[in-house]
Amino acid sequence: MSLRTTLLVATALSLTLAVNAQTEWPAITQTTKPWTRWWWMGSAVDEQGIKNQLQQLDNAGFGGTQVVPIYGAIGYEDKYINYLTPQWMNMLDYTVATSKNLNMGVDISVGTGWPIGGPQVTTEDAATKMIIQTYTIKAGEKFKDKIVINDEKQKGIPEVFLSAVTAYDDSGKAIVITDKIVSDGSLNWIPPTGNWQLYALFVCKTGQKVKRAAAGGEGYTLDHFSSTALSNYFKKFDEAFGNSNHGVRSFFNDSYEVYGANWTPDFFDEFEKRRGYDLRRYIKDLSKQSNDEQAARIKSDYRETMSALMLENFTTKFTEWAHNKKSINTNQAHGSPGNLLDLYAAVDIPESETFGSTTFHVPGLRRDSADVQSVEPDLNVLKFASSAAHVTGKKLTSNETFTWLTEHFKTSWSQCKPEVEHVFLSGINHVFYHGTTYAPANVPFPGWLFYASVNFVPQNSLWPHLKGLNEYITRCQTVLQSGEPDNEVLAYWPVYDSWANPKGLDMAFGIHQIDNWLCPTDFYTNATVLHAQGYSLDFSSDKMLAEAKVINGEIKITDKGAAYKVLLVSKTTYMPVATLQNIIRLAQNGATIVLQQLPEDVPGFNNLEAKRKQLKELIASVSFVQKSNGIKEAVTGKGKIIIAENPAQGLAYANIERETLTDNGLKFIKRKIDGGKYYYIVNHTPNIIDGPVTLNTIAGSVALLDPQTGKTGLANFTPQKNATNVKLQLEPGEAVIVKLLDASKASGKKWNYIGENLKPIALSNSWKLHFKDGGPVIPADSTIESTMPWTDLKDDVATQSFSGTGIYSTTFKLNGKKADDYxxxxxxxxxxxxxxxxxxxxxxxxxxxxxxxxxxxxxxGENTIEIEVCNLMANRIRYMDQNKIEWRKYHEINFVNIKYESFDASKWDVMPSGLGGVITIAPVKFSK
Known part of the structure; x- marks a missing residue:
């Protein structure tokens, strides 16, 4: 064969492969499948039970588990295995080996329950708080009291000590008199003049212990701001694991839920090192709860220091420890009193959390207000984790998904779908279910259950159909884990505006407190509005901007991270001089910056006037020219800075085009791949989408991939200037993946568009109804004239309490297959x-x-159809509670409802179960 012939054959083969690749799904891996948090109650596990449940999880389509030991079941205390003991490590080793044989992965938590802590946490290393006590003293007066801790809970704890005493006179003059306190608390100081207030700061302990701890995991919560405390904590793991990770893929740390921990023993020294002044002189300001500017600035510095300690002494050290074990780590930063973006960015897999359920306007989607939380997951909160991953080049962002999605036993897989889509649309691509509880085989229905989870357990009557949800998630994640994120806008999060709040002290950025720290901000409003208008955003921090550089006019935080066309800065009251310097530096190096307005002031207290002067000089150094629509522009170096009160106008002026598909209510997220892009598009509207949708990507060929069914095909599309019109057909609740490639128009299997729905065939014959695989009692078989929920068959009392599978079967005649599909x-x-x-x-x-x-x-001719319907667990649980059949016997919280009250299903209404309405078969003609 000649060289020319060889090249022609190779080219033809390459083109054929390219055509095939156009409509192929990316490869399925461990991480593209959903994983689940696997609760080990009391770690009362054994090898056979582990093997059985892992096989069930594998068969259902899971890619791995996240082992979290928690409190145990009553009556099984003799089966408990203490955490990290040799016996527990044997169970872990068996879990890893069995998972490996099933091509599944294993993560474990670095503690039992949450937050991180345990028996190895000494009082010295335990979560710490300050207590401030005040006294008064007059000139020439001998102070008779003793400055000792008054809180009875703190007395007798050796690690509780007086850290500083500061005296303030009527004019505000401050004198640190800590050295005037003798060992018994007496004051060896008499003021010569004036009236004085004494502020005494004691280093105390919160006393908080690990919530929901498992056997061997009980103990104090860790001091997250002390590197020594964390190092001591991991010594127990080092003893258990040695130099091996025992096959653990990632070590997981749950969300920060440490209450009242607002100090660490060496905080004064750490503060002075970072902020440049002695905080002991300003103890009074820490205790103020008024709109006092100085107090607000002191508190801002305090919160910034807490953030730095959290990052340096906990998060970064945790990552280093995991890497020393030749493993990676996963961390939930939310709830921490620190800059969430920096904390998420400091780990290998940033993990967010959805708690409660979202309102979707999809017809037929059940959402009973009595069965859902009052809080809804927020897209912008989820984006903190995915943004940190995107800007630093991390391939995975995980999410604790479905926590308290609905009331126990009332969650359907159809309710899970839009919620997980909401997660995907935020940029998250590695879902962990919350969750699955290990249960021994001899535990009767409903097995062991965790109090805040959707019950992804084999005992769930819906389990036989869970593979449908899992396959959908797997297909989506094969795409969302491919390539790179494709968000054009990098939005600066002005954390100092939150830190400047004069009220309170430590500031935890929790997912349940966003009405306090996030929703009232212009940053949140802009992110929400711009996202709805079709702009794609990620978030950045001050630290990230300090590390950013400009490559070919685009902003990159790290070499492996995503590139952004523009930096957006919302209205910001407080901005560090260094941050504005970095913004100007980026512009001079070729970046485009859109400011809603120039910053008004600098944060913090030290060298305030000097920093204000620097800020003003920086602002004055940039010369703006008035443009149309109130926009101002300054060309500086290779780039430019735009000021626009309306961020969308500023982005448009910067030639950032929005995706107009959101005008139809569609939601999307994009990924860049070699030679093209993926669009993941979801229809959460009540409307049918049927027609061309414009996507801001030039394409030579377009394919549609249906994550619901796995079907693929080449789409109808029309090239536009800098865009492509793609024909989409989406019913409410459906999603599609559009794959656009730069290559020339491909040939291959076409996408089957619905052209005409012919007269539907009503299945009007009688139906047989048979029951299997459920309880408490299997209802009798019956024949019904038309489909109806089996719970409408009230003559058979068993139908009211049955949870399991009901099989509806009938026959119908088809005169001929004249349609393209049915x-x-x-x-x-x-x-x-x-x-x-x-x-x-x-x-x-x-x-x-x-x-x-x-x-x-x-x-x-004659056809038979069987429809095997699985219903909720609710009716069976209702029956058990009405008949006082005990099934919830757990230590600690035992079992609560969605309102965190004692669970009782006895007064529930019977949940409809089975089929209802008219069942039809629609003949379909495909369009040409």
């Missing part, structure tokens, strides 16, 4: 179904819209 439509489905046509498995219907393509399974 779609089964279920009018009312409670809750999911597997469809069997002529003895062949046609698939699972588990999400809205309740439909399934079955054309390939139909034949001319």
């Amino acid at each position: 779609t089964l439509h279920l009018d009312k489905l409670y809750e999911s179904a597997r469809v069997i046509v002529n003895g062949k498995d046609a698939g699972i219907i588990w999400s809205i819209p309740f439909k399934l393509s079955i054309g390939n399974y139909l034949k001319k």
